[in-house]
Amino acid sequence: MAGFVERVIATRTIAVRQATSDWEAAVRLGGEMMKSAGLVEQSYIDAMVDNHKKIGPYYVLAPGIAMPHAKPEEGVRKTGYAVVTLAQPVSFGDPENDPVDLLIFAGAISREDHNEEVVPQVAELCDSESYVARLRGAPTVEAAISVLRDFERAFEAGEL
Numbered sequence: 425m426a427g428f429v430e431r432v433i434a435t436r437t438i439a440v441r442q443a444t445s446d447w448e449a450a451v452r453l454g455g456e457m458m459k460s461a462g463l464v465e466q467s468y469i470d471a472m473v474d475n476h477k478k479i480g481p482y483y484v485l486a487p488g489i490a491m492p493h494a495k496p497e498e499g500v501r502k503t504g505y506a507v508v509t510l511a512q513p514v515s516f517g518d519p520e521n522d523p524v525d526l527l528i529f530a531g532a533i534s535r536e537d538h539n540e541e542v543v544p545q546v547a548e549l550c551d552s553e554s555y556v557a558r559l560r561g562a563p564t565v566e567a568a569i570s571v572l573r574d575f576e577r578a579f580e581a582g583e584l
Contacts, residue, residue, distance in 0.1 A: 429545070433573070435463065437454075437461050438506065438565050438568055438572075439457060440508075440509045440562050441509055441563070443511045447481070448476075450508065450527055451527070452469060455472055455506075458506050462501060463500070463531050464531045465500075468531060472492045472494045476516075481517045484522070485521070485550055486551075488513060488560075489524065491527070491528045491529070492530075502531075503532045503534075505529055507527070508527040509559060510524070512525070525560060552575065
């Protein structure tokens with residue numbers, strides 16, 4: 425099974441230094457990338473936004489980092505991920521972790537598919553201050569891909 429980094433690179437679902445007006449625009453931006461790559465349907469994007477409006481920013485994981493997602497049955501076509509860095513951080517309504525400038529989107533066809541391989545890798549990335557800082561500072565998509573590849577090598581080698 426392909427990991428998080430491999431899937432992001434394969435689908436080119438990565439954008440850096442994006443300008444957004446608020447959390448909803450940021451979520452829709454990443455969702456649209458996933459939709460364009462054939463990973464999710466419009467209903468999935470709407471579900472991510474609606475869930476935030478109903479229950480709050482449950483997917484803000486750490487200071488400055490969010491992982492927008494919804495349930496598999498809400499429109500996932502193929503398991504996939506996206507990464508977006510923002511030019512200016514925006515508030516997601518999480519006083520402990522706002523503002524957010526790094527979004528890691530998740531869409532899995534099943535909970536097992538997502539939890540077994542991807543969650544550990546994403547969690548390790550979020551815990552790695554050096555890789556997060558490098559990703560935030562990446563000026564281009566190619567630079568961000570290089571950071572993700574470096575991270576993946578270190579993760580697989582057990583160096584983190």
